Structure formats: C-alpha cells, structure tokens
Amino acid sequence: xxxxxxxxxxxxxxxxxxxxxxxxxxxxxxxxxxxxxxxxxxxxxxxxxxxxxxxxxxxxxxxxxxxxxxxxxxxxxxxxxxxxxxxxxxxxxxxxxxxxxxxxxxxxxxxxxxxxxxxxxxxxxxxxxxxxxxxxxxxxxxxxxxxxxxxxxxxx
Numbered sequence: 001x002x003x004x005x006x007x008x009x010x011x012x013x014x015x016x017x018x019x020x021x022x023x024x025x026x027x028x029x030x031x032x033x034x035x036x037x038x039x040x041x042x043x044x045x046x047x048x049x050x051x052x053x054x055x056x057x058x059x060x061x062x063x064x065x066x067x068x069x070x071x072x073x074x075x076x077x078x079x080x081x082x083x084x085x086x087x088x089x090x091x092x093x094x095x096x097x098x099x100x101x102x103x104x105x106x107x108x109x110x111x112x113x114x115x116x117x118x119x120x121x122x123x124x125x126x127x128x129x130x131x132x133x134x135x136x137x138x139x140x141x142x143x144x145x146x147x148x149x150x151x152x153x154x155x156x
Contacts, residue, residue: 004053009095016088016096022060023048023138025079025105025145026071032124033145034113035131036068039120045135046103046142047122057102068116074108079141080154086140103141 008017023046026034035044049064051057062073082101089097115122125131127146134142144154 002050002052005050014094014096016098019097019099020051020057020060021048021099021101022051022057022064023101023103023141024061024065024073024076025103025141026065026069026073026109027105027107028124029107030124030126032126033130033142034069034071034122034124035142036115036118036122037120037131038135039118041135042120043133043135044131045138048101048103050099058104061102061104066111068118069111069122070114070116071109071111073104073106074110076104076106078153079103079105079148080144080156082141082154082156084156086137089137099137101137101141105145 005017025046034047036047037044047065047068048061051060058076061076065071065073080103082103087099087101089099113122130142130146140156
C-alpha cells in the first residue's frame with residue numbers, strides 16, 4: 001500500500017476511496033498477451049497497479065510492470081480508459097475502492113520475465129487460450145484486447 005492510500009485510509013477508514021490504476025497489455029513477438037495469476041485472489045490479470053502522487057500514467061504503468069515482471073516497457077500506446085461500475089471493489093478487510101483504469105499496450109519490452117511475491121505465475125497466452133478465471137475488474141480490457149480490431153483507444 002502506498003503512502004497516499006495509507007494516509008487516506010487513516011482519515012476515512014473503509015469508506016470508498018477513488019484511485020487511478022495503470023496497467024499494460026504486453027504482447028510478445030507471437031502476438032500473445034502477458035498475464036499474471038496473483039497471489040491475493042488467484043485470478044489472472046495484467047500487470048499494473050495504483051498511481052502514486054506525482055507520477056504520470058506512463059510512469060505508473062512502467063513502474064508497476066517492472067516491479068511485477070522485471071520487464072522494461074518501450075513504446076507505450078494508450079489502449080483504453082475504463083470507468084464505471086466495474087471499477088468498484090470491496091476488499092476482504094472491508095476497504096472500498098473505485099478505480100479509474102488507464103490501460104496501455106505495447107509489443108516492446110526488455111528484460112527477463114520473472115514473477116515477484118505478488119504472483120503465482122506470469123506467462124503469455126494466445127487470444128484463444130486466455131484463462132476464464134480473470135480478475136473481474138480487468139476482464140473488460142482483456143476481453144477488449146481479444147476482440148480489438150481498431151487502432152483507436154477505447155473509452156468506457
């Protein structure tokens with residue numbers, strides 16, 4: 001939990017906190033997407049996380065991906081901006097969050113793929129083999145990636 005979230009939680013308790021999340025749809029040379037199976041809920045999603053005070057959207061996505069996968073990203077393109085009811089979560093401890101998600105896409109990355117303590121597994125999937133047990137908050141943009149035929153960003 002970053003300092004901003006910790007400070008806000010001390011002030012508002014479990015009440016709904018608005019956050020900005022950033023993540024990346026990372027494709028390899030075979031056109032497969034990188035997903036991680038997280039340790040906190042054993043569901044698949046993309047690498048990403050919560051913006052820290054003073055960061056740009058791109059800085060957040062790059063930092064989170066590096067922390068979670070050991071990959072450095074090149075050439076980020078805006079894939080989509082996601083809001084609405086799918087952005088609401090209530091965690092096991094009672095904390096409530098509404099998150100707006102800024103999602104990038106890239107085929108450019110460097111480094112050797114590694115998982116950290118937040119992941120059971122990280123690996124690439126072809127469009128037709130994306131797991132069914134997706135994080136419900138990330139399912140919309142993973143599904144949009146599977147079906148995406150446009151170079152325009154998706155705004156929801």
